[in-house]
Amino acid sequence: MSKIKAFVGKHRSLMLTAALVFAIVFPLFGFKKSMVRIFCRILMYFTLAGSLNITNGYSGQTSLGHAGFYCIGAYVMAILTTRFQISFWPVLLLSGIGAAVAGLIISVPTLRLKGIYLSIITLGASEVIRIIALNWEGVTGGSFGIKDIPRPTFFGFTFDSPLKFYYLFLGVAVIFLLISYRLIHSRVGRSWMSIRENELAAKSLGVRTAPAKMMNFAYGAFWAGIIGGIYAVYVQYIDSAVFSLDEGFNIMSMIIIGGQGTLIGPIVGSIVVNGLTELLRPIGVWRFVMYAALIIVMMWFRPQGLMGESNSILAGAKIKMRKAGKTGGKKEAIS
């Protein structure tokens, strides 16, 4: 694994270009529609998981409520395109902004909270959003949902096949990755990571942790909203049941398996989880047991995820154990 990583690190731009060319070309080789739909799911969940990773992996605020932001994006799209006939692209932006605003609002009560308390608030918020979608019948269609969501067009070109959506999801994933890469490798990303690593120290260096956390939340929510918007026009029918806590945990499982705090982790997580979903379809609901087992195994043996650095804070428990073994009681004697 480390050898592969070193190789990839050395030829990063080459590898990225190759991966992108591959992603563009390979679906053209006559896959079945059902297969292309799986590729769409993988890309869609990559951006969803990637955006959750921005909050959970980079600023260390463990949010469990990502499905809520995804839900808002989908409903903004469904409502504005069916009721008001506004065209797809401006609404897509509104889907993102709507989710980002919700992210900002939810982040306020979480500012003073940490760990499990923060997670519970986000979990609750996600459910509140879903229940509003279920019960505000006049606007959301209640349990009937919203159907006949129009297909988006782009200069006379209509997105009407899974393959075309594949390229839409791919485009969004690439833009998401590029923008996130730039943020992470800047003062903004460093301030997020400083909060994850040690909030007390971050403050002592003048990092304004409250606004930094709020922007972090809003940014992650924004992309969940964007994906929600595309999801709505992709399946053309949405109802609140899709955006349950299960969906939130599903997204979460991808970043746990792929690796939090790395940009590549969510891709791997999305491929593994969606791939398993298909492979394990024959065993029905038992596959959820498999996921649970996989997550437990990952947390135990590789808490930093498949792609995570073995020296990240997420692998912290293991490092501490190793260190304690190496230096013996020396540290104790000092402090």
Next chain:
Amino acid sequence: MSGLLRTEGVCCYFGGLKAVDNVDMQVEPGDIFGIIGPNGAGKTTFFNVCSGIYKPTHGKVYFCDQDISNMSQEAISHLGVGRTFQTTQLFQFMSVLENVKIGCHMGTKTNMFDAIFHTKTYRADEQYAEEKSMETLRNAGLEQYANTLAGNLSYGIQRRVEIARSLASSPKILMLDEPAAGMNRLETDALRDFLKELNAKGQTILLIEHDMKFVMNCCNRIMVLNFGEKICEGSPEFVSGNKEVQTAYFGSRTFGKDVEANAEN
């Protein structure tokens, strides 16, 4: 009234415990000011009050004649108060260079827009952070550790990294909580030389130290705390000659109580 950092009758109580009780202090620009006192004397608590982690129960803290008693920790950092912690608070899983780069946070102003579009501000800030960090590391003699994970360094080096990280923010006053704790004799002497060198370049330093010899060699002014109260303040010679200090320091805690009783010198 002046002084760079000044406290007036600062108290910090935890329930019935008077961790800091009525302390007046005035640090002048250019000082290396030492705070000493036995374990549990309230030194760290006093630091935490000065840097905004705790609010004073009574009294005021002024920095550059501005009342900072009720300001947030971040706001106080922004005014130019840099500090380290008694138990080092490094970003353990980041490299030394990354640690120090976060120290450049206040010296840069890239926002999300700048970062996404790689604006001029972004490019200038990245260059500044890189250069300032490397320069700070070089001055602190930590260059060779730039790419080492902070958590993998020896205790003494970690303390030095924490100082360098704070220095990267160009603080007006550098507050160090027991910087020599856990260092061996060699490292301690090197640290003392480093601090003196910094001070000669104009850096004001306020430090807490347990090691009497270190403080006597390093500081130009010393304040002694015992049971939360200031029992003595003055030059190293004055303080080391003071009877009460000697009882407080070398006597047992019961002796300390007697000192407390007639502390109003």
